[in-house]
Amino acid sequence: MGKDAKAGGKGKGKAAAGDEGGGSKGKGKSGKGGASDGLGTCTYVKARHILCEKQGKINEAYKKLQDGWLGNGxxxxxxxxxxxxxxxxxxxxxxxxxxxxxxPRGKMAGPFQEVAFSTPIGATSGAFKSTHGYHIILCEGRKN
Incomplete structure (x- = not known):
């Protein structure tokens, strides 16, 4: 992925990463941040993602996640x-x-990195925009 200058529009569903430094937390967030959960302090993240050029397509994928799992918590x-x-x-x-x-931190740019490093392990981000298109991230792990 190349360098992203700034996040763009918001996707449907959970909050999107619409500003620098912000990030979608997805379901499963306890509402508490800090060093104890590793959010923002880890060095490496293991993640999966879905990337779509069109917002409508990423919204369709996110709706399937909502209908199957996220809507039930x-x-x-x-x-x-x-x-x-x-x-x-x-x-x-x-x-x-x-x-x-x-x-590692620093490999992915802009909003992708912000969302990847702020999504709790096992949680799925909301849809968000980068210069590469629209993404959804599933965080699978983090380590220092």
Whole structure:
């Protein structure tokens, strides 16, 4: 992914990363931040994502997540997220279920990094925009 200057519009559903420094927390956030949960302090994140050029397509994918899990307050199983990524994502990683593996802080740019590093483990972000298109992220892990 290249460098993003600023997040753009907001997607449907949970809050989108519409400003620099902001990020979508997705379902499963306890409302408490800080060093104890690793949000904002970890060095590496393991994540999957769905990338779509058009907002309508990412909203359709997010609706499937809402209908299947998020609407009930459940976490999306990684295998199910991977199926949706394979179906909807326009990123080459879509063929691998959207798996980006482990990546360090500073590798991804702008709003993507902000959302990836602020989404709790096991949680799914809301749809958000970067210069590459519209994304949804599933955070699978974090480490220092």
């Amino acid at each position: 459940d976490k999306v199983p990684p295998a199910e997220f991977a199926k949706l990524a394979a179906e909807y994502s326009e990123c080459p990683s879509g063929k691998k279920g959207g798996d980006l593996g482990w990546f």
